[in-house]
Amino acid sequence: IAEDGVDNSEKEVSSLHILRYHRELLVSRVKSIQCILDNLLASGFLCVEDVEIVEHTTTKTNQVRKILELVQCKGEEACEYFIYILYKVCDAYIDLQPWLKEINYKPKDSVQAMKVVNTDPISRYCEKLRHEIGRDTCFIMSYGQREETMLEDLYTDTQMELFDDRNESLGFLESPVELLGEQGVFNPHAETIYVTGDAGMGKSILLQKLQNLWSKRELQTDIMFLFKFRCRMFSTFRDTDEISLRDLLFKYNCYPDQDPDNEVFNYIVRFPEKALFTFDGFDEIQEELTLMNVPEVVSPEERAHPLLLLINILCGKLLNGSQKVLTARTGTPVQSRVIRKKVVLRGFSPVHLKTYAHLHFKEQEHHNLVLVQLDASPHLSGLCSTPLFCWIVFKSFKHLYTMHDTFELPETCVTLTDIFLLLSEVFLSRLSLHPPGILKRSTRCSSETFKAGLKSFAAFAKLAFQGMERGHLIFNQEEITSCGLMEEDLLIGFLRPVSQYDACGSPATFEFLHKTLQSFLAAFYLVLDDQGPVSSLLKFFTECSRTRQTFCLPCASCISGSSAVRGKDPFKSKEHLQFANLFLCGLLSKAHTGLMEHMVPPLLLKKKRAFLKQYLSTSVKSHLHGLPHYSSDEGRRVHVLPSFLWMLRCIFETGSKDVARMTAKGITANFLKLGYCNVYSGDCTAINFVLQHRQKLLGLDMDNNNISDYGVKQLQPSFCKMTVVRFCVNELSDSSVEVLAEELCKHKVVKILGCVSISIIPVRKYVFMLLKYNLWLLTFS
Numbered sequence: 001i002a003e004d005g006v007d008n009s010e011k012e013v014s015s016l017h018i019l020r021y022h023r024e025l026l027v028s029r030v031k032s033i034q035c036i037l038d039n040l041l042a043s044g045f046l047c048v049e050d051v052e053i054v055e056h057t058t059t060k061t062n063q064v065r066k067i068l069e070l071v072q073c074k075g076e077e078a079c080e081y082f083i084y085i086l087y088k089v090c091d092a093y094i095d096l097q098p099w100l101k102e103i104n105y106k107p108k109d110s111v112q113a114m115k116v117v118n119t120d121p122i123s124r125y126c127e128k129l130r131h132e133i134g135r136d137t138c139f140i141m142s143y144g145q146r147e148e149t150m151l152e153d154l155y156t157d158t159q160m161e162l163f164d165d166r167n168e169s170l171g172f173l174e175s176p177v178e179l180l181g182e183q184g185v186f187n188p189h190a191e192t193i194y195v196t197g198d199a200g201m202g203k204s205i206l207l208q209k210l211q212n213l214w215s216k217r218e219l220q221t222d223i224m225f226l227f228k229f230r231c232r233m234f235s236t237f238r239d240t241d242e243i244s245l246r247d248l249l250f251k252y253n254c255y256p257d258q259d260p261d262n263e264v265f266n267y268i269v270r271f272p273e274k275a276l277f278t279f280d281g282f283d284e285i286q287e288e289l290t291l292m293n294v295p296e297v298v299s300p301e302e303r304a305h306p307l308l309l310l311i312n313i314l315c316g317k318l319l320n321g322s323q324k325v326l327t328a329r330t331g332t333p334v335q336s337r338v339i340r341k342k343v344v345l346r347g348f349s350p351v352h353l354k355t356y357a358h359l360h361f362k363e364q365e366h367h368n369l370v371l372v373q374l375d376a377s378p379h380l381s382g383l384c385s386t387p388l389f390c391w392i393v394f395k396s397f398k399h400l401y402t403m404h405d406t407f408e409l410p411e412t413c414v415t416l417t418d419i420f421l422l423l424s425e426v427f428l429s430r431l432s433l434h435p436p437g438i439l440k441r442s443t444r445c446s447s448e449t450f451k452a453g454l455k456s457f458a459a460f461a462k463l464a465f466q467g468m469e470r471g472h473l474i475f476n477q478e479e480i481t482s483c484g485l486m487e488e489d490l491l492i493g494f495l496r497p498v499s500q501y502d503a504c505g506s507p508a509t510f511e512f513l514h515k516t517l518q519s520f521l522a523a524f525y526l527v528l529d530d531q532g533p534v535s536s537l538l539k540f541f542t543e544c545s546r547t548r549q550t551f552c553l554p555c556a557s558c559i560s561g562s563s564a565v566r567g568k569d570p571f572k573s574k575e576h577l578q579f580a581n582l583f584l585c586g587l588l589s590k591a592h593t594g595l596m597e598h599m600v601p602p603l604l605l606k607k608k609r610a611f612l613k614q615y616l617s618t619s620v621k622s623h624l625h626g627l628p629h630y631s632s633d634e635g636r637r638v639h640v641l642p643s644f645l646w647m648l649r650c651i652f653e654t655g656s657k658d659v660a661r662m663t664a665k666g667i668t669a670n671f672l673k674l675g676y677c678n679v680y681s682g683d684c685t686a687i688n689f690v691l692q693h694r695q696k697l698l699g700l701d702m703d704n705n706n707i708s709d710y711g712v713k714q715l716q717p718s719f720c721k722m723t724v725v726r727f728c729v730n731e732l733s734d735s736s737v738e739v740l741a742e743e744l745c746k747h748k749v750v751k752i753l754g755c756v757s758i759s760i761i762p763v764r765k766y767v768f769m770l771l772k773y774n775l776w777l778l779t780f781s
């Protein structure tokens, strides 16, 4: 006989006895009665009048007492069924599960044959959340509001590299299912999984995949609630707005139904570890974080500014124990003490790229054509390792190929501007008189398409520009109309509705298909604008170079690490401004004169180009001059920062050999360290574009970047100038070793080669060759 007086050794302890004996425990632990009443009524143990009696009883504890009284009156079978409900609906009666274990409860076969329907508000809410998230995440963004693609049909894994707090690689994740797991956790006390990557690397899609997996119960986790937020939403609040935590969770996801006692929210507060938050695009709210001055900790009941709630959730001060996945673009400062693990998205590997092409092009003819063209252009393949750029290239190819007799992917020197022009052409061609597929046109005339759609295009460009000026990513109907956009313009694809922010169901606000597209259009506006002085062209360059002090909230400083003063450097600022500048350089390049002259008076265009070139030359000179040099045994060394890369990207986009030559000459150091600069394969073309103009020899250290074989191929023409070549900790395969060995042996100027190879076989083959020329091999594995 146990301490509580119940004889557990006896086989048949009556349920009636159990209820009587544990009455007070049950009264204190049964928090929700709805599900019990529903099931007792449905199974006929209680009648409607009984239920009404319970409902009219005043307090929750008295209601439970009443139910117990009633079931005991109905007899053993009713009591048995009552306990069975507690056992079956375990989520709702979580507090009673230890007790059921204690009394060694095992449902009899007879009661197991009876049906229990889970009508508990918490379980119902979980189901509702899963259903809504499943519905919201099953499509992938596509252009045109009428066209959507299933996530499952297009999602391709990307390279997800794990890093510790000292930026040492901890290997790769195999699939999004592993994102919440223990692999790569370097700070077990923190709760935020930080996913970072460059623009268009697939951070939002990875979150979408994660949410979709959860909705289908394929995530292998016991997370019951998933709340998804896009950080840009937090910028839509005024400084004085306040909201409760309850509203933040439910209003921007979904509200529980029939939950008069607030059971769902109370449950989340009691068991935060059952909740997962996803916050997408933390970089989009950095500006606002600097403006507020608010207290650090809030309670779940207190109303506060939504941003403050966000920060406190991320820091673990609110809903401590909940899991968080936060995404942001590379370089967004987030303090490592709140980071549990860090995942860097590296884009498509060559194998992923092939898989993605396969999913994209179901028709063999298209598929083969694209693969042949990609193989022929390592530069294009490098660009396509960024999923966003790849998606644009593939989508445009598909569209233009079906519209015209012949269409080839862009050639070797394709720039990002070319890619976004292609996307714009596709959008604008929807305005043309010939719908795709009906009549194929023999020749493609881009300028004609742009000219025909110029009115709408200029209106989109204006909207994008105004948004950039005001720091807006979301636009209301009024802003859209004031730029001259009509309802039918919205269908062509530049904008998409932000439906979930409107509780009434109708999409009242819009955003650009992608942030990068907004930057592109804003740059286009600067080129088209014939009202302001030519100098207004430099609007975003000037903004980038403005000395800015970033003030951080006391609590925001837990998250955003930096409060540094930004220097006067036009290549060092927020990425969306950098992109706008890059596109400006591209649009005003010589290569696009033919197209732009159809939209901008030639004289004005010429003036703008000359003005930009002059500015760029001066800025490059001052940037190079400002780089910190130091002397070493190998001569003058310089360790550049990621802003140097932005400068090179802009130069490449201009296509100006003069500026490239001047830059190559301006690098006075004889050793350039480009480590940890986030160089990806697409950048190697820009680096090569400048370095091939260099007369003097140069050592180049590109360790710890994101360069694949495509990048090495792009640098081939510059190897003849290199005394040191370092590619350690990149994504090179054996084929790069072959390229490197052959190139370097050919030119015989290289003294040190550092790289890591996947297998040793090609290395052995080339080691002898390299040693013959007294070459120091650094890190072969």
Ligand SMILES: Nc1ncnc2c1ncn2[C@@H]1O[C@H](COP(=O)(O)OP(=O)(O)OP(=O)(O)O)[C@@H](O)[C@H]1O
Binding pocket: 140, 141, 154, 155, 156, 157, 158, 197, 198, 199, 200, 201, 202, 203, 204, 205, 206, 281, 328, 329, 387, 388, 389, 391, 515, 516
């Ligand atoms: N894993 C993937 N599989 C298939 N397509 C992808 C994948 N990742 C990204 N894409 C494509 O690239 C587009 C851009 O991706 P996404 O918006 O996720 O990038 P991001 O890293 O969040 O960019 P940003 O930092 O600029 O917001 C997607 O809309 C999709 O078309």
